[in-house]
Amino acid sequence: MKQTIRQENTQRSTQPTLYLAFELSNQEWKLGFTVGLGQHARQRKVTAGDTAALKQEIRLAKQRFDLPADAPVVSCYEAGRDGFWLHRFLESEHVTNLVVDSASIKVSRRGKHVKTDRLDVEKLLTMLLRYHAGESRVWSVVHVPSLAAEDHRHLHRPLLALKGERTRYVNRIKGLLVGQGIHLAVDAEFLTRLPKLRLWDGSTLPAGLLARLQREFTCWQFVHRQILELEAERRTLLRSSQEACIEQVRQLLRLKGIGENSAWLYVMEFFGWRDFHNRREIGALAGLTPTPFQSGAADHEQGISKAGNTLIRAMAIEIAWGWWRHQPDSELSQWYQQRFGAGSTRLHKIGIVALARKLLIALWHYLESGEPPPGATLKPAAA
16 A cells, blocks of 8 residues: 555656645635745635635646646645535545644744744645655544545534533533532423422522523423434434445444444444554544653653544443443453453553453454454344
8 A cells, every 4th residue: 555655656756746735714715836845835815715716826826837737736734624625626626635634743842833824834835745755654644534424423423512511401400409408300390390399498499590490491401302303313314224334333233232322423433434454543543542652761651642533532431331341251351351350440440441442443343344342242132
């Protein structure tokens, strides 16, 4: 694979190429053009989202650098609020585009960091030239999902956000009641029990507090209904959809200890559209890889990198605890028990992160080969 990339870069370097870097903002885009190292960058501004002006600037840049009209164009921009629509537009215009992880761009730590759009464009152009010349580790390139894969995210991500919002309403309501010495569960019967509540001296709740509790519970009901609607939509898809990604969700659900929330998240955020080549890529993308610090006599671990998908990492650790309980006979659970079972609480937490990484890799193998993790049991219906 790497040899193929080097050959492509060598072929491209023999023909004149226009390099383009974007500095995106809400009002305008800063464009930087060049044809190679040591060349002064041509910088222009266009209104944000003006694709016609962008194509015109590309044509003018080719004329300015004496390039043929069909000369290849290689561009880049940092991943951010604009998402991937610009990438898809550039690809439709036969522009080879890279979406770059902004956190992977090195910044000078000497003194205060000077940042302007002009300097950012020039730095992106320099790094683009280095990357195109074969220096692949100059930054991290984002794997752009297809439009369908990106659309699948609009079910579980709002669901997670709504559940967090529902929890905030519950905590706020309970906090208001505890402030008056009252403990009450927040459920569908909350409003019917609310008028019967009494303070420590037997008096009714103050009018202002009662009105606020009713408003907060109305918001809770609205969010709760939306959660139920999204969960019903997800169950309908699991029963009727024939898409390959939904079939992967069903495959994960056959394993004991894996539920709808985790199976859906794993597929739609991770396994459904990414092409993993080895276990290291899985651990790195989940942010579960170790970060050793070695310098002279100093040699210690700094913990996991956490430079990955936050949703996947949180779910992987949660499912690792569940896997240990629901799959005690699996090889992974026995490995965890032998290595960390007799340790302290801190050692248990460290070990569960290692188990989460191993379990993610095992689930990837399961989806690829169809063979469950060694020693794992299926749910009774699936078996």
